[in-house]
Amino acid sequence: MTQQKQMILSLAMFGAAGLNFKSWTDPEVKLSSYPDINIDIEAAKLAEKGKFHFMFFGDFPGNKASDTSDMQTMGLDPMMIASIISNHTERIGMGITRATSWSNPYDVARQFKTLDALSKGRMAWNAVTGANGVSANAYGVNLAPSFDRYGKAYEFTEAVQALWATWGEDALKLNHSTKEFADYDQVKAISLKGKYVQSSGTLPIPPSKQGQPLIFHSGGSENSIAFAGKYADVFVGEVWTIEQGQAIRQALRDAAVANGRQPDDIKFIAGVMPLLGDNKKEAIERHAQFIDDDTFLQRVAHIGYVLGIDFTPADLEKPIDPKLLDQVVVTPYSDPRLENVLKVAREGWSLRELVYHSVIDYHPAAVGTAQDIADYMTEWFEAGAADGFWVMPDVYKVDLTRFVDEVVPILQEEGSFHKDYEGETLRENLGVAYQYGTRERE
């Protein structure tokens, strides 16, 4: 019996009570102070109970919320939160974003390897270039053009991986009888003077249980795919349709091969918002409570804009005329969410319900019962549109709990998701080969 290929699950974390700016208003949350680290700890424990492979932390320093009813997200430094979470969990991994455009490679190398060692091999660095001007300005820099941002990202990643390997793999001795702690001759300095990045010296931390942290990447441009081809073990992406997922996943597999790697060496992770209810209507109505009036109207307008239809208030409570939908032309320049808008609209929902399906959002929603959501994920997975998902439940306490209790067992029963962690480290659990130092060094 050959082992069926299985999907990867990860939980998105962005510093709120769930993946919604309004999650804090859910009566179940009972937020009485902010920040409250217990929310993150509980979410992590739930995800670990559900055998999620890792938690995924974005990072947009300096970006304040604006709508008064929105919870502030990502103000706190995710490395501090992950440190505490690592101490409350045993198997689940952590992928944390740090942008190369405004960080220092020594800091990134040191903080990630520290946590990789302390968590016993459960860390990944999501190496993004970052295209956020607010973050850049907070760090006192201006955003460079893509060419230079990626030029720096290559040097930066090389530097980080080279620093990781300055402590020789066999340098640690811990020999009590000879009183030999380490053979420090095996801790060797590097000296890097690149166009964008300088660092010399050592990072004196022994290998973790998995050697060193994995490299994740997020982006989408050609430069981004090429960078991922060289470095990324996991690519966390943003797609709305199976076709889009297939295209970027294939591009990543090709990029891996172009870099002398195997296609499966890069795992493509698509986003999904599970809207879970006893039926589809209930599921979207639960989600509706987190959409405020302004956002609702903006999304109605945006749906009209991408479809090329002028809606009036009278249109809200009825389905969009199928004839109008048939006239819509999808081009490569269309909003990437357009095809998904069309697909859901054709199911006959009213315009209001269409908005409640969250068709205009950062990620597509899977809507319905636990079986519906499992089916959605399996369809994507089997179509080769994703190797796994980053899951964005509205409220951890409510929607993640249901996802873990109801969706995960279905996926496990069907054989498309593992029943337990394969090993102790993130590499073992994702099936990523051991690596220590830069790839060339291997």
Next chain:
Amino acid sequence: MTQQKQMILSLAMFGAAGLNFKSWTDPEVKLSSYPDINIDIEAAKLAEKGKFHFMFFGDFPGNKASDTSDMQTMGLDPMMIASIISNHTERIGMGITRATSWSNPYDVARQFKTLDALSKGRMAWNAVTGANGVSANAYGVNLAPSFDRYGKAYEFTEAVQALWATWGEDALKLNHSTKEFADYDQVKAISLKGKYVQSSGTLPIPPSKQGQPLIFHSGGSENSIAFAGKYADVFVGEVWTIEQGQAIRQALRDAAVANGRQPDDIKFIAGVMPLLGDNKKEAIERHAQFIDDDTFLQRVAHIGYVLGIDFTPADLEKPIDPKLLDQVVVTPYSDPRLENVLKVAREGWSLRELVYHSVIDYHPAAVGTAQDIADYMTEWFEAGAADGFWVMPDVYKVDLTRFVDEVVPILQEEGSFHKDYEGETLRENLGVAYQYGTRERE
């Protein structure tokens, strides 16, 4: 009854099983892997049991150990360790070093405020300039001259404190009935373009229970004292005699006044290595096991050098001739440890035992029974040579345990150390006034 002024105690942390490179060799330690976060957690819990005000973390990134029997220290990032410790403790504070010469102010502001919020007001940033070339090179920079290092330190600290206050004190609402999370109009961007430091935007984290982290400083030069006069709540120093302590403490008090502050606004913390035993001889012999042969011979040579005496192996087991000691002249250019060497030598110890007293080390030792050590500390404290101490026990598990169980109760009984924490935050426990933002802003 007026409350007697009481001393401050802090525990030094440098990433080993105690404040000795050989602490890991103590049979009680049983180090079976490295790193092992449990060592730090246990030390912190012990210190909290002893009502220590704070733990003090130095930071010398990039410096690898060299002697094969020395434990690697300070390789790991202290912010990660402190994050985990904060989650295992309730009252003890944490002062962590981050040098302005190679860090980014937004990172410092964000990481410290994150941890201040998560620890509910127990953090301090030890704002040093840093004079370590190895650390600077790791971060890809060269060390600037003192003028520029301190020039940058001023701008850096202003930027950090300004960022801390970008989230208005009353911006957080968390009002469940009106669904108002925060009034984001009260989260106001700064825009700093200094000679050395740039940052603009917001750091969207609400005030912690103590507003914002305290500022500590370590150094010694005139520039350092002047900087402390403006910013420091606590100055962590390096002195070997009561006179040295009195001089620097007075200089700091004067510097505070020169900046429109009260003399007591800066607390001067001196280092002390407690060598604790049932008598002095036992105490130094316990310490002797952590001095390897090379170090022993170097220290003999250094004692000879500072005293201007050429020792031979035959001199090791006998006291130094008092007539020779009387001929030694102390000048302002002498090694700062010379007077302490003379003082201990005059007690009649053999040259070997003099070395075992650790007279040539980073900090002076207090040697003997619990009462001897309490007396040493009280003498310094009452002479105005220190407002408190950073305590450096050889092995946390052994020597810190004894310090907490034996020395602390004596100090408490005598009224020179508090019996319990005064409050919940580091400010409350140190008696440092609330501050939010830069001092000018107040």
